[in-house]
Amino acid sequence: MKVLVIGSGGREHAIAYKLNQSEKVDKIYAIPGNPGIAKIGECVAGSVEDNEMIVKFAKDHNIDLTVIGPEVPLCNGLADDLEAAGLMAFGPTKYAATLEGSKAFSKDFMIRHNIPTARYKEVNSYDEAVEAINDFQFPLVIKADGLAAGKGVVIVENVDDAKKTLKEMMVDGSLDGAGSKVVLEEFLTGFECSLLCFTDGTTIVPMVSAKDHKQVFDGNTGPNTGGMGTVSPNPFLPEGMDEIFEKEILEPFMAGLKADNMDYRGVVFIGLMIENNKPKVLEFNVRFGDPETQSIMLRLDSDLYDIMVACATKTLKDVEVKWNDKHVACLVLASQGYPGSYPKGIEIKNIDDCDDCVVFHAGTAIKDGKLVTSGGRVLNICATGDSLDEVREKVYKVANKIDFDGKFYRNDIGLR
Ligand code: AMP
Ligand code: GLY
Helix, strand or coil, X not given: CEEEEEECCHHHHXXXXXXHCCCCCCEEEEEECCCCHHHCCEECCCCCCCHHHHXXXXXXXXXXXXXXXXXXXXXXXXXXXXXXXXXXXXXXXXXXXHHHHCHHHHHHHHHHCCCCECCEEEECCHXXXXXXXXXXXXXXXXXXXXXXXXXXXXXXXXXXXXXHHHHHHHHCCCCCCCCCCEXXXXXXXXXXXXXXXXXXXXXXXXXXXXXECXXXXXXXXXXXXXXXXXXXXXXXXXXXXXXXXXXXXXXXXXXXXXHCCCCCCEEEEEEXXXXXXXXXXXXXXXXXXXXXXXXXXXXXXXXXXXXXXXXXXXXXXXXXXXXXXXXXXXXXXXXXXXXXXXXXXXXXXXXXXXXXXXXXXXCEEEECCEEEECCCEEEEEEEEECCHHHHHHHHHHHHHHCECCCEECCCCCCCC
């Protein structure tokens, strides 16, 4: 079988790595892929936003399955376009992807289907927003409606800061139009956890837990990032949450998909806040998490190709999804300056012979025959073992060895 992976990050490298272990997969293509993926497949230049080019490529190359990594092509209807051309896609339709593409749509879905979430109000103008502030206490959560690459959520402590943020988003257009509509939301306390699941729209299968570290510096300080590292299992998740998630979140979610006739075949990544064992949904993402996926894939014992085809063909109930009991850590090596601006094109050294770690490429490129940095998150060092201590030791050993100017990473992945 021939598989096409859409995307260029560590998440896509981890997906390709796992698909490459399938006996059924003979050839992996990626658009645009990265130098790590290029070692196990063929990378083809192109934009993840060019639906026409991607569909044509998949047709011309008789691709059996296209796996869509990032949210932008999903929200652009890539899965719909592939299906319309008679091709199999792993990833929800454009309509279902609106669960991530619009916070207001997503909140409305949650309320209508009794999925626990924070109280909110949708506002469509700055004046309406300022008026609505009075209905909330501080801290107040302000969310741009549209996709904003992780920059769309701001938590403010007072009226002045609320007005300033609302003006930037709604009047000045700071987020390229993503903030012309805004959701104001009650601030929730508790601890955050992500729940990733495979679904074909009828059956939903949770993956093993993973803990992401979102803030850039040790001790959860500094600005939010896409994620600086993950461990699986999530050491902070209390016992017995699986049943609570099933009853309080997954059952109403699946009932909601059915009631709204939403064709959802792919991964749903549910961001949760948990207090006193009560989960509330912060957000839906319509894709794998990055870097959650890098840890989770190393715990999957079943054939990923079979699972993805089962999602795409609505036969997920017939496949066994098996996980191992190992511990996994994934550590992000980042470029100085991330999540702000950072230099690119810096040579990466000592990346060969990384002992028993798996190194996924996240933001790398080849320049003049050399491996160089090309993103804020550069490499994801992952290790598998029998304890959290063991995998932490392994990833930090390799993190020290690999070298590029401006390299930095968090030292407390997996710790409280
Ligand atoms: P979201 O993209 O909606 O998940 O929001 C990004 C981050 O903002 C979350 O991971 C939380 O850390 C924080 N956040 C979002 N909504 C809330 C809320 N209602 N209460 C507290 N924190 C929140
Ligand atoms: N690691 C968080 C995300 O993928 O959205």
